[in-house]
Amino acid sequence: DQQVKQNSPSLSVQEGRISILNCDYTNSMFDYFLWYKKYPAEGPTFLISISSIKDKNEDGRFTVFLNKSAKHLSLHIVPSQPGDSAVYFCAASARRNYGGSQGNLIFGKGTKLSVKP
Amino acid sequence: GAGVSQSPSNKVTEKGKDVELRCDPISGHTALYWYRQSLGQGLEFLIYFQGNSAPDKSGLPSDRFSAERTGGSVSTLTIQRTQQEDSAVYLCASSRNLAGGYEQYFGPGTRLTVT
Numbered sequence: 001d002q003q004v005k006q007n008s009p010s011l012s013v014q015e016g017r018i019s020i021l022n023c024d025y026t027n028s029m030f031d032y033f034l035w036y037k038k039y040p041a042e043g044p045t046f047l048i049s050i051s052s053i054k055d056k057n058e059d060g061r062f063t064v065f066l067n068k069s070a071k072h073l074s075l076h077i078v079p080s081q082p083g084d085s086a087v088y089f090c091a092a093s094a095r096r097n098y099g100g101s102q103g104n105l106i107f108g109k110g111t112k113l114s115v116k117p
Numbered sequence: 118g119a120g121v122s123q124s125p126s127n128k129v130t131e132k133g134k135d136v137e138l139r140c141d142p143i144s145g146h147t148a149l150y151w152y153r154q155s156l157g158q159g160l161e162f163l164i165y166f167q168g169n170s171a172p173d174k175s176g177l178p179s180d181r182f183s184a185e186r187t188g189g190s191v192s193t194l195t196i197q198r199t200q201q202e203d204s205a206v207y208l209c210a211s212s213r214n215l216a217g218g219y220e221q222y223f224g225p226g227t228r229l230t231v232t
Contacts, residue, residue, distance in 0.1 A: 034220065041225065043223030045228055105150075107152075
């Protein structure tokens with residue numbers, strides 16, 4: 001049973017426009033969410049995160065929105081650039097469980113973003 | 118180097134053979150994680166270490182998989198009697214602390230192919 005779902009395996013956007021990547025989760029214990037970007041033949045790199053006490057976090061062209069009631073988060077990239085073309089993974093963790101047990105991130109299957117010039 | 122390194126980068130092995138995958142975390146990072154990514158799948162958590170201990174091994178797919186970490190640094194993931202379904206990219210990550218909120222930094226992965 002997938003706890004973190006990225007229902008769109010791919011997304012194609014024109015350069016300069018907004019890219020919106022979506023992620024849904026089922027576990028209400030999750031309280032910290034991260035987005036990672038992955039290029040081919042490389043490991044994922046951290047992009048941006050958000051704690052459940054916030055509903056928005058912004059870093060340059062990247063903004064993550066969290067809707068706890070809907071158990072939904074999204075990553076907005078604006079303006080999109082061809083170098084943003086990569087696979088984007090949504091990940092979640094339950095920090096309240098720390099105290100000895102959970103140390104792992106639960107990842108979605110990723111969304112491949114293609115930004116066309 | 119400053120980042121997480123993994124070796125080998127690629128490994129092709131015959132079914133039934135044992136393999137060892139190595140991870141060198143970022144210096145000073147106390148937490149280390151192993152994931153794998155099979156074709157068309159997301160990252161599947163395998164095991165994590167806080168220091169040299171692994172409190173939760175439930176993510177390991179079978180008893181053919183084991184991992185250890187020595188000196189709070191290098192970790193080795195061992196797969197015995199490899200099967201074709203073990204073919205995947207095995208990713209290692211480290212973070213400053215096990216406490217949530219510290220981002221995990223990933224290595225480039227080891228691509229394992231079992232023939």
